[in-house]
Amino acid sequence: MRGFLLIVLLLVVCRGYAQNDTLKIQEVEIQGNRIPAFFNEKQRVVMIISREEIALMPVTSLDELLEYVSNVDVRSRGAMGVQSDIGIRGGNCEQLAVLLNGVKINDPQTGHHNLNIPLDLTCINRIEVLQGPGTRLYGPGAFSGAINIITSPPVDKGMKVQAESGDYNFINTNVGLYYKWKFFSNLLSVSHKSSSGYRENTDFRTSNAFWFGQQVSKYGVMTSQVGYNDKSFGANSFYTSKYPNQFERTRAFIASIRYEMNNKLHLRPQIYYRRHQDRFELFRDNFEAPAWYLSHNYHLSHVSGVELSSWFSWAAGKTSFGAEYRTEYIISNVLGEPLDNPEPVPFEAGAVFTNADHRDVVSAFADHQFQYRKLNASFGGLVYHSQLSGTRFFPGADLSLELSNSFNLFASYSQSLRLPSFTELYYKSTQHIPNSSLLPEEAMNAETGLKYNSKGINGGISLYYRKGINIIDWVRINTADKWQAANITEVESMGTEFFAKIYLPVFVPKSPVTLLHLRMVYNFLQKTSGDYYSLYALDYLGQKYTLTVQHKLYKNFSASWTLMYQQRMGTYTEFSSNDEKPYPDVVTLDGRISWNYKIFQVYADASNILNNSYMDIGNIPMPGRWFRMGVVVSPVFK
Template identity: 45%
Template sequence: MKFLNLKQNAQTILTFRKWGRKNYSSFLTLKKAVVISVLSVVYLLSTPVITLATEQDTSEVKMQYDLDEIEVSAQRTPVVYSQVARIISVIESKEIEAAPAQSVQDLLEYIAGVDVRQRGAEGVQADVSVRGGTFDQTLILLNGINITDPQTGHHNLNLPVSLAQIERIEILEGPAARVYGPNAFSGAINIVTKQNTGKSIQTSVSGGSFGYFDGNLSGSFQTGKLSHMVAVSGKRSDGYIENTDFKEVNGFYSNQLIAKKGTLKFQLGLTEKGFGANSFYTPKYPNQYEATKTLFTSVKWEGNCPLHFSPTVYYRRNQDRFELFRDNPASWYTNHNYHLTDVYGANLNSWFKWKLGKTAFGVEYRSEQILSNVLGNEMDEPKDVPGEDAQFTKSDERNTVSGFLEHAVYINKWTVTTGLMANVISGSNLGMNVFPGIDVSYSIGEGVKLYSSYNTSLRMPTFTDLYYKGPTNIGNPDLEPEKSATIEGGLKLNKPLIKGHAVVFYRKGKNIIDWVLNDDEVWQPQNLTAVNNLGTEIQASFLFRNQYGKQYPNVQLSYLYNNLQKQEADFVSNYVLDNLKHKLVASVNQQILPNLSLDVKLVYQDREGTFTRFEDKVAIGEVDYEPFLTCDTKLSYSQNNFTVFGSVNNLFDVSYNDIGNVLQPGRWLKAGVVYNFNFK
């Protein structure tokens, strides 16, 4: 058992890091306080209490139910991972290191419940959705802070960090509006970065097909009680076909101050990238180009008094330049599209423990603003575009004030969590929006649990939905918000040999927004009458190596079936009706030699819907999406602090499309080295 020793009020506090699988390990905790980290993406989804008559720490729950759980971090109110009455997929650090992926977008492909529709390679731009939702219906968080873009979900994964700086990724499947507010419509993805203590430096370089290069340099150090992490990274490629080249640079800094009454956390990140956008938005003009800059920062305090207060402030700016013609523009083309979004937010989250359970409450304010020459209402006076010879002529903004209340009890084998989120959104005629929900679980045996939940949600249209105007697209300022109610239930299994879940879910959607083709052959967003999802997800991890020895592999199988039903079908859909109907993921990790391991991922996808096929910039008709199977593999050799690896993505050189006419890369070979310097 590994512990981190801290001093507080002359009492030794042990922070649970990893269970050592030893019979005597629990004796190390005798006469000591034990602090256990808990899941950050959950927030208030479940807050178990042992009984109504006594107050016990989450450490006791952990010891009683599963001491072999993953290490997770805390937000708002603590909850042990195994007690959450929802489906949460967690990709841990070791899995990230072993996987044949070098971007968050590629890594998310290996989760059955997640649909990643990539336009550019290596995460240049990708639309990520959960359980048949759209990319605008999934909330993205960085270390628990909302970084979702109000202009368009295409920019949600403009991340200032590379995979080398990520500790884990948590995917909450299903709506979470009563936790996060609007836009956590079909799920939420929380990206948690590393915050090492002590002194260390990590460097890595890799290269491969299509002129690919990726470099990372990060370091951690400590000054008194303040721990720091600094990272810079960059990647580039010449492109796998014409006009798919890209360049990307990231910078990220975070620190953490552990004080007597709590912990202060700060983060600051910047990412800048430019990329050829071949047919990204319309195949009529394949010579498109896009450049983005994103700045993000936040400060958060986590108090440890009996009444736990956790205030947070954050800011995000995203600047986007889109060129319909990268060069040789048509005579009628006079100006690029320029957008600048500013998001300010502040929240205060609190929770306390008492004899009737745990109660959490809080408030949040979020302001979303846009300046543009395309999106919004006409401005009285234009404003200069930073760094460009152009001006913003339009703008818009909206503010959201939210409050939440949640309570949880744990009685014998039952966990019950219920609560609601209420908010008011400026500029809308919605009045007060209320999102109630409840999660229930029942333990039927050691490591076996039944669960069920009911949750409601809402999503506001993006500024692109409302205002965009282009040669093949036009916005709709009369759009109404999307609404849904979701019920799900199933079984969760947490045994030493087999871990997994089986779940059935049903989502009833109203006023779902999608871009549809009108009579003038122009795409315009509309509120569809109703779109309902009925699906199932099955996932099983077989931990043969953990149980029987290093000569055996660990195997994971997961499958998603999602059947989408719509009341109106006399239209051509661009996003909503093109959901994945079947997705099967198979993963094998085998240790070949003591320091040599092989990771293989097979992903099968079968997508509903059609797209308009273009040849030589001319539409030739509607065609179905073809199912496809891809294979990625990575061979890694590690010795001491040194790792060398080789990987192949799309091993069988399959030709496929995630979205429309955007062809995905064929076989892509990469190789690289990683070295860690640890200083005493």
Template identity: 40%
Template sequence: MKNLKSNHDAQSVLTFRKWGRKNYSSFLTVRKQVVISVLSVVYFLSTPVITMATVQDTSEVKMEYDLDEIEVSAQRTPALYSQVARIISVIERKEIEAAPAQSVQDLLEYVAAIDVRQRGTEGVQADVSVRGGTFDQTLILLNGINITDPQTGHHNLNLPVSLAQIERIEILEGPAARVYGPNAFSGAINIVTHQSVDSEISAAVSGGSFGYFDGNLSGSLSTGKMLHMLAFNGKRSDGYTNNTDFDELNGFYSNQLNTEKGVLKFQLGLSEKGFGANSFYTPKYPNQYEATKTLFTSLKWEGKGPLHLTPVVYYRRHHDRFELYRTDKYGLTDDGYKVWQNDTLPGWYSGHNYHLTNVYGANLNSWVKWAAGKTAFGVEFRREQIYSNTLGLDMDEPKDVPGEDAQFTKSDDRNTVSGFLEHAYYINKWTFTAGLMANYISGSDLGLNVFPGIDVSYNVSDAVKLYSSYNTSLRMPTFTDLYYDGPSNIGNPDLKPEKSATLEGGLKLRSKLLRGHAVIFYRHGKDIIDWVKEDPTAEIWQPQNLTEINNLGTEVQAQLLLRNEYGNHYPNIQISYLYNNVEKGNADLVSNYALDNLKHKLVGSLSEQLMKGLQLDLHFVFQDREGSYTRFENKMPVGEAAYDPFWVFDGKLSYRRKQFSVFASVNNIFDKQYNDIGNVIQPGRWFKTGVIYKIGFN
């Protein structure tokens, strides 16, 4: 059967190269993925098209994947999965739907290599990093398009899609500058949306503790060569403690036009949310509030022919309103003061912070196969622009803030041009891939910088592969790093880009019963940016280029696939462990981000099919974090405190009958009190339940 094109950029695609003549081959062409996955669950809620005439229960369809038939493009040139010398973790649609998670952030908690430092729950705000990096060092992509926010990495996961629209999440561990460009410093996360080849409608409603409500409505339409998908999502909560309420609305549309010469893909997403930000950025001011709006769109052409050309244009607009004091909650007293609960609005507070970023981008990727292997080359242009009343350089003329009674008084912009070159060569049991990215940043005195990388692997047997890789990368400072000026933070316009070099090696194991990998990695970071202060009692944080940070770590993952070997009544079990030791060039500084890495993270899951259509999924996470934070009581600092290690257990019970399914889940089953960020307590036990109905039409 001829290959189907993927739903996302060729830089991070996993496709089936050929099909056996199995009765499920046509179903597989919706592009399922198999890699060493983080969550071990059976094929349960991943629902194919359900027609009015014929209803097929796919929970008993056995998916017999041959890993050697999978084509992987986690590099500039496409390659078979068995040839790639990198660690790629993939969370598939069936795993997403079975997991006790309602947001991308919650789902990523179950990946050992990822540190998710949550402030608000259910996707409100979280800082996501890979292998001990910071949240600004991880590149986020939507269908292969870079959606990283130049203002701050806090906004990187302001996504216009919910979990219901996600087909899979791909995680490339380690530097990826020569694949994706700047800011893929410690890893990259690509979120791929679902594009059905048939017409169907899906509706889902769920509710739970703390006034939680979540609603989803989506539909797909197939009209000959054109595929359409439209989805809407809304969720809210009263909050699990004071000033942690939130409201969120998302809308997303995508289409795909298939022609003889190639595939044209378009996507448009809108997201709007507002949330109480209790102590998010400083516990000195617990009554914070933030509202964000995101617009994202892209157009991509995937050409066919001997020379494969993929041009892309994209645009992202993000609006942020930050309130140090949530003024809508403050009431005016008889003596003229504004008061909320026990807090009085100070006279010096003149208004909120407003930020508007525009990102314009265009890139061209191409590759060709010839006698000496596969060669890829490409170029990308990206322009980042910000308007603000606190970030940037003074404007000659102020500009009105859209929809607000305020004005932007500062702005800045920068252009980045990157060129890519890569070659892959395969001989017998060996694979060799080498490439580089040449990068120029406007307004800097760095000139042209080159970041090379090389990957090598050797297949010991059909089940065991050894690999090693060396890659370099950079991360540009955000506009917040450069310019922020607030009561507890002040920026540094003299910051330089971060640079790193990473060496790693390990083995991959794949068999019908057991899959996994073991990896050792070392990263040398230079000019690492972090918000620091010299004295724990000092009130002001300022970003600096630390002299260096060296990471030495190991990651081990194993999946015991008993169900595949012995039948549906046996569970699948997965366990993963990450160890990361960080040595600082300046150990005397108090760090807010870079030096507070996870030293130990252990995750595990068990998936058990109790009976036909009924499935139980259990997950646990253990975290032990380095560093410390300044503990506050009654909005005053009282000294440094170490992060306490903790265990969290989650569970979900799901039942599916034809096109109807119902679930009940519990997060933090044992009501553990813990925090990912100092002074920001995470919610206790949280119950949720919901129903899902899907129907398809011929």
């Protein structure tokens, strides 16, 4: 602990040259897929990661970036965005809604694929993280939270070129083109990164292509996006340590188009589509595969939907309403009900699909916001229908009271729902037993807190409580048993979050330290059903403390450091001994030193500088110290 405190002290007292800019915290408009609202009027905890913050972070992938957000739990199986499960407030990857420019892109096969997003960090304008349930806004996927990734249209003509290299033969390159002509704005980005891996069978190759366009007219705004992600990686012990030579390839395609009419009655129709194909090899290239291993696993999912949102302002406030139809389909040789006639797997010679399933989802929402003096309130609900859940109603209400120009007290109550994934319903292997009779998860949620926002300081503290019923998890009674998908009778979650972001030059104009960002989290879960081992639901993040320090070094040189402590609850079955072991506590330090001059940025990154051994998921060690260097060139064309 003394060493931990010493590192914190050294980071804070780093000497450097003064930063004379005066920083003011601005209102941030939340760009959800319903009606927009401003951050200081929002009655919930929404963390914003800006483009400027992303540029200073020693990260190369979205999961690494989200690691720094308070109460976001990132459980990685590989490095640099290969595969990570994201959870919020003690939830798992199945209980989180992921959106790209307000379009839901969750994978119905499994939450392991939710971050297969065809986008490089340099394209992102900001990321909005809703801490807490959002079923009323985003549907059943937002059981414990939501993440919305925003790529704004360019305001200039230009390009951005990045080249990066590092340990383990790591290479990262991307090119982004920005073009604006009259009422048309376009962003085109292509990227590729690869590595030979930090241990045996952890090599990877990831390629992305993404286009985002916007057309503005006097009648409204049309927004379109198309993206493709192709990822191949060695999956050493990803799903079982018994067979470490696993391999996986995924290919994701997304497309959407939205039109927003700027009348007194705002109308926003939207259609979207997502295709995801997955090949999982328990024995990579069938090397030393036993006789019982007959085929790799092949999965192809299609998700499509149409949505209409509308809102208008009147004397009593702002009213919104809308509806959505969404269909989720999967065809596989493992998941689903048997097909009458097998179908060939695209791009996989000789492979066939033998199973399939689908579900249709219809929902409608209504919400009303109003302000009375210093009180802001919103209330509404979502009516939801699917084959699994039937027709259900999920109400919610949010309140905030402005105590002063800086302090805001808030409280909220809501109900949330989550449908089981196709993997939970159907996946059968040597280690897993499916359960096609799973019930949807349900929860009642409440939270309250205090936010502070003024010139130079942004902070808050919140308390939350969630009572979950029929929570889905893979469980077993003994370590020799197979994992079986089941509904846990009841799980109660509670916790507290604190964050403070301080821009020191506002108070000390000659301070070499430009930013201090402290985040503290405590979570507690309690189950009220029998004794068993849990694979996901009870291996939650108990405590998390994060300190980020940004400071000037010399002239155009600056640095950013993030120190993090994590305590994970629960246990895992150690493969070598077959004993249940507690997760060890984790302390990591990451840093970036950068030089910026006009259109150039040169940087050096180091992850896990302390070279500590740790793991997010049992039996999968994460990388030790990893150095990288890169350059970004951002010319602007006249």
